[in-house]
Structures are given as structure tokens and as C-alpha cells.
Amino acid sequence: MTNTTEAKPAPRTAGLLLHRAAGYDLLLWLLTFGRERAMRETVLRLAHLSPGERVLDVGCGTGTLAILAKQQVGATGEVYGVDASPEMLARADRKANKAGIEIVFKNGLVEALPFHDAHFDAVLSTVMLHHLPGKLRGQCAAEIRRILKPGGRVLAVDFGTSPAHRGGIVAHFHRHGHVSLAEITAIFEETGMNIVESGAVGISDLQYVVAHAPVSVITPDGRHP
Numbered sequence: 001m002t003n004t005t006e007a008k009p010a011p012r013t014a015g016l017l018l019h020r021a022a023g024y025d026l027l028l029w030l031l032t033f034g035r036e037r038a039m040r041e042t043v044l045r046l047a048h049l050s051p052g053e054r055v056l057d058v059g060c061g062t063g064t065l066a067i068l069a070k071q072q073v074g075a076t077g078e079v080y081g082v083d084a085s086p087e088m089l090a091r092a093d094r095k096a097n098k099a100g101i102e103i104v105f106k107n108g109l110v111e112a113l114p115f116h117d118a119h120f121d122a123v124l125s126t127v128m129l130h131h132l133p134g135k136l137r138g139q140c141a142a143e144i145r146r147i148l149k150p151g152g153r154v155l156a157v158d159f160g161t162s163p164a165h166r167g168g169i170v171a172h173f174h175r176h177g178h179v180s181l182a183e184i185t186a187i188f189e190e191t192g193m194n195i196v197e198s199g200a201v202g203i204s205d206l207q208y209v210v211a212h213a214p215v216s217v218i219t220p221d222g223r224h225p
Contacts, residue, residue: 042202047122047210050072051072051074053078055124056120057069058123062092063092063093063105082110083108089107110136117147118146120149121149125144125154125155129184141190145188151215152213155208156184157208158206181198194214
């Protein structure tokens with residue numbers, strides 16, 4: 001089983017770039033209070049993936065969610081993962097190969113996603129937006145809107161509480177910030193997408209937003225109203 005990973009130096013980005021793949025899964029386990037698996041399963045339920053869909057995991061990290069997504073879309077579906085860290089992608093590639101699952105992993109930036117317009121049915125963004133400064137969050141949302149098919153959807157999940165308010169060992173290891181539900185909603189609304197669902201994930205202080213790309217309507221004379 002061969003997965004495609006871009007073997008090149010990490011691209012430059014204004015966002016926080018994580019390279020320590022070995023500790024990433026442990027960190028997420030800590031941040032979800034040992035409920036990482038439950039979090040992943042909940043995320044996929046919220047995404048409503050169907051067999052045959054083409055899905056992108058933005059900021060895919062070590063690939064766990066992408067692997068689970070591929071199991072849901074099946075042999076007729078396609079799953080891609082994109083991350084700015086070659087180390088993360090190498091670990092994701094090893095995981096997918098070990099599971100016997102074909103996923104395409106690409107090295108790329110959230111502000112310049114390496115995909116054609118209207119390419120995906122669904123895009124997943126999990127605990128990634130809080131790594132980005134405010135302006136870059138908007139650029140990421142615009143890129144997600146660009147690569148979604150008309151009527152396609154994005155599921156964004158992130159922490160809603162600042163690390164200082166989490167306390168204990170979580171605050172010690174996790175100093176990367178947070179993003180409010182209102183902020184997530186706003187950045188996708190500003191791209192022209194429609195918010196269809198939002199709320200608490202029910203694990204840690206995670207929250208989610210589901211937004212749909214508008215369906216293109218063409219009038220009889222060929223114009224977009």
C-alpha cells in the first residue's frame with residue numbers, strides 16, 4: 001500500500017508549526033482527558049461522511065482522523081491529508097500503511113491548499129485553527145471554501161478556552177491558544193458559507209461548527225444570480 005507524501009522542506013507559514021510527531025498523539029490524549037478516540041468518533045459523526053465522498057483533513061497531523069475517515073468513505077471514496085510538517089506526514093504515512101489504507105498525504109499550507117477549486121465533498125479541521133493568527137484563520141477559511149464543491153461542507157472543531165483557564169498538566173503542555181465559537185462561525189460566514197450546525201462537542205472544552213458552501217444556481221440565460 002503506497003501513500004503519497006511530499007518529501008520537501010517544511011513550507012513557511014505564519015501559523016504555529018508542530019514537528020514533534022512522536023509526542024503529538026500523547027498531547028492530544030492529554031488535552032481530551034484520555035478521550036481522544038471518543039473525540040475522533042464524535043467528529044466523524046458530526047461530519048456525516050458517506051461512502052464514495054472525497055474528503056480532506058486540513059492540518060492532519062499524524063493521520064489518525066484521516067484513517068478513520070477513509071474507513072467511512074470506503075473503497076469508492078478518497079481521503080487526503082495536508083500538513084505543513086514533514087515529520088507529521090511521515091508518521092501519518094506509516095500509520096496508514098500499517099493499517100493497509102490508502103490515503104494521499106501532501107505537504108502544504110492552509111493559506112495555499114494544494115488542490116483544485118471545487119475538489120472536495122467535505123473538509124475536516126480538527127484542533128488546528130487555534131494554531132493560526134487571526135488573519136491566517138480567515139485565509140484558511142477562504143481556501144477551504146475554494147476547494148469545496150457547491151453544497152460541500154466543512155466541519156471545524158477546536159478548543160474554546162484559553163490554556164491558562166485549563167490549569168494543571170494541560171496548561172503546562174498546551175500553550176497554543178484557543179478560538180471562540182463566535183470566531184469560528186464568523187470566519188466561515190465571511191467566505192459566504194452557511195452555518196448549519198454548531199455547539200459543544202461534549203469532550204473537554206471542544207466546540208464545533210458545520211458550514212455548507214452555497215449551491216451554485218444558474219439562470220436560463222447562463223448567469224449566476
